[in-house]
């Protein structure tokens with residue numbers, strides 16, 4: 001008989017003790033197994049832990065060593081957006097194709113000439129309509145002249161400079177060269193600058209301060225590239241452009257003389273005259289000829305105040321051209337002051353005026369509706385400080401333009417601030433003639449065979465020179481040129497057509513821009529342009545007469561308003577200081593229309 005230890009009673013049923021023992025022994029074996037397992041797991045965990053610690057320590061050690069190495073064997077430079085050097089380095093990196101492995105892009109359709117977008121289209125001859133600008137956040141490594149260079153770009157909210165402008169951003173490029181030789185950094189920067197100059201050789205670079213940015217590096221962020229315009233394309237009276245170029249060149253070449261004489265190396269030019277006569281065009285062409293970049297701002301912008309102007313001027317690099325357009329905005333005329341105050345009255349935003357105590361400048365800026373005289377927040381002393389300060393850095397040409405020289409304070413016009421004044425006038429016949437020939441060159445219109453004489457000699461012979469009021473066109477009359485063919489040709493020559501056109505344009509009545517606008521509308525037909533000039537002239541005169549009538553009516557209404565308030569001031573008026581005997585306009589609209597209430 002065998003003894004079954006699990007069934008000592010032999011009845012085939014396990015007693016509770018046995019069951020308990022059995023289950024206890026089962027559990028304990030499970031525990032034992034688990035224990036064995038867990039001790040194995042613990043052991044391997046500890047091993048893993050130790051291994052991990054060693055790896056982590058090694059990693060940190062490696063980082064520490066590389067950081068020390070990097071610190072000791074590398075040079076890092078920072079380039080901030082808004083600084084000219086930032087543009088150089090951007091172009092350099094694009095040419096080096098550093099960002100080719102980028103995987104994140106900002107796609108933009110703005111016509112930025114900043115060529116650091118990546119070519120994503122297959123056909124290299126096809127220019128895409130959008131720019132694919134990598135976000136550039138990941139560091140990129142590349143070789144330059146046998147050295148490793150690392151580049152990283154950040155773009156963060158620039159709360160350092162302006163805690164209130166949450167959306168203001170400034171991009172920074174960090175460039176690290178793995179070398180001990182500091183000269184390599186300057187060599188790289190010079191390389192970048194030389195490439196920038198080369199790429200922009202056909203262009204004039206214009207930096208605009210046209211948004212209310214904060215911080216010195218953020219002012220000139222809008223950069224435009226205009227195709228360089230030859231000086232000869234600006235048609236002025238003889239000698240004007242040459243005199244300007246000569247003066248500016250001499251100034252730039254004589255820095256030593258200025259230093260020795262203790263005179264600030266600066267030169268100020270004022271170009272003044274009616275709109276559309278070529279002031280800005282002259283400056284752009286001049287900057288191109290002298291290889292200078294333009295830094296241009298308008299005092300009319302509502303965010304330009306003394307402090308902005310100061311920061312803008314002081315962040316212009318040396319050897320640059322600083323341009324202030326419409327400088328008269330800082331000098332409001334008394335007429336404008338009165339007019340604007342009257343607008344405020346019309347809108348019910350002011351009490352009775354005291355015309356005798358008008359402030360000297362733009363106190364009422366922005367108070368009226370749209371269309372009020374543009375007035376600057378810049379003060380005269382702020383402006384003079386900046387112009388004087390321009391001389392504290394070498395080689396700056398300062399240019400200002402205005403349509404109203406009489407509004408400018410004499411303090412601004414004194415030599416030392418404005419050294420050369422150039423007057424622009426409405427087009428002479430000679431200018432009209434030359435403009436015509438520029439629009440219709442022989443190369444584009446070979447059918448109109450040219451006369452053998454040179455353009456200038458022909459122009460001079462057919463149109464009286466310099467005497468804009470007595471110019472005669474004896475040699476050719478409009479109908480002559482158009483109806484009688486030339487001696488040996490079927491068609492009139494371009495010079496004959498130019499003379500016909502010039503003969504139809506009364507001197508001193510149209511700006512060159514107006515003539516250009518007219519010629520553009522006939523750009524494929526020199527005969528049409530010459531023929532249609534007289535009719536166009538009549539249309540423009542009619543239009544101007546109507547405009548003058550509207551302006552006169554507007555001035556009359558303002559005069560009535562003023563007289564009403566004057567009467568109220570001297571005690572004739574009744575309640576609320578208003579002279580109720582005269583109708584007082586409640587609102588004067590921009591176009592001169594007004595509603596009155598009685």
Ligand SMILES: Nc1ncnc2c1ncn2[C@@H]1O[C@H](COP(=O)(O)OP(=O)(O)OP(=O)(O)O)[C@@H](O)[C@H]1O
Pocket residue numbers: 233234235236273274275276277278279280281282401402403424512513514516
């Ligand atoms: N003398 C000129 N020669 C050639 N083009 C001219 C001349 N004057 C004006 N233009 C043309 O007219 C347009 C406006 O010219 P520009 O801006 O230089 O005039 P402006 O005198 O500066 O005017 P504003 O006083 O309104 O600023 C340009 O397209 C320019 O090419």
